[in-house]
Amino acid sequence: MGSVLTASVLLFDMDGTLVDSTASVERAWGRFADRHGLEAGAILAVAHGRPTIEVVTEFAPAGVDAIAETDRIEAEEIDRTDGISEVPGAAALLQSLDPSRWAVVTSATRALTLKRLAAVGIPLPKVLVAADDVTRGKPHPQPYRLAARALGFDATDAIAFEDAPAGLASATGAGAATVVVGGYRGEAAAGLPRVPDMTGVRVVLDRETLSVTLP
Structure with missing residues (x-):
């Protein structure tokens, strides 16, 4: 069994984390x-x-x-949605979650985000923070703070899944426990847990706490 993290909500970047674009x-x-x-x-x-x-x-x-x-x-x-695909395991993971416990936090626009998620069969989020919704984008912490707040929690109560330097800086700056998805190994990923994709990620709700097992 891999490492286990706990949180109240989960926050997901889109490109490179849920969708390979x-x-x-x-x-x-x-x-x-x-x-x-x-x-x-x-x-x-x-x-x-x-x-x-x-x-x-x-x-x-x-x-x-x-x-x-x-x-x-x-x-x-x-x-042009040709050439994009689901990051392995992303759709199944999100389908298993309570919609009130997760959000998508992306630097893409709302229209582009919804088009890409739908194109690869990923559930549309109840809470979405896109480029249209922020005054300061990633790497500033504002996007992750807004998403957590929209779910009724602070970003320090969240686990964020990210793949790129700007997003990792945004999530960690907001105080979220942050997981690197994919192969990025630069400075922004130093010391953070990582997964190759979403296939082996398991989430269990225990009373009010989400227990997230990483492979």
């Missing part, structure tokens, strides 16, 4: 780079887990309408 995201940023003569690799090195508008603002050449570019990227991704 790596290929779709990389194609979208590649198209953005091509339109503006930019180096796609430099963008991808920092884009994962961050709100699209922030990345566009950082890299777009002078004179480019960042809001219009963001809208274009989001529209392209909403229209």
Whole structure:
């Protein structure tokens, strides 16, 4: 048996944690780079887990309408769900949980999040904190704090599942016990428990406490 963590609620990032959208995201940023003569690799090195508008603002050449570019990227991704898939075990895990005890916390927009979750058969959350809902996105702690509060708890009562540096910083900064999903091994993941995917994660409700067993 693996390690056991306890919490009141569970908070899940989407991309890389519930949905494998790596290929779709990389194609979208590649198209953005091509339109503006930019180096796609430099963008991808920092884009994962961050709100699209922030990345566009950082890299777009002078004179480019960042809001219009963001809208274009989001529209392209909403229209193109090919190449995305469920992170193994994600749908079964979420289907086993009380909807009032979990939320999705993502840097994607609400529309894109709902489209991707539905496309791979993952239950839609009762509580969703998306890019549209925050004034400060990941790596700021605000998204995880808002999600926990919407479920009726503090982020310190939560376990967060994340895969990218910005999200890990956001979750740990909010005070959530944080689990790394996937292969990221940078500084933001140092000392944190990890799982390869969601397949072996087991959750049991004992009175008011969730016991989460990691493989």
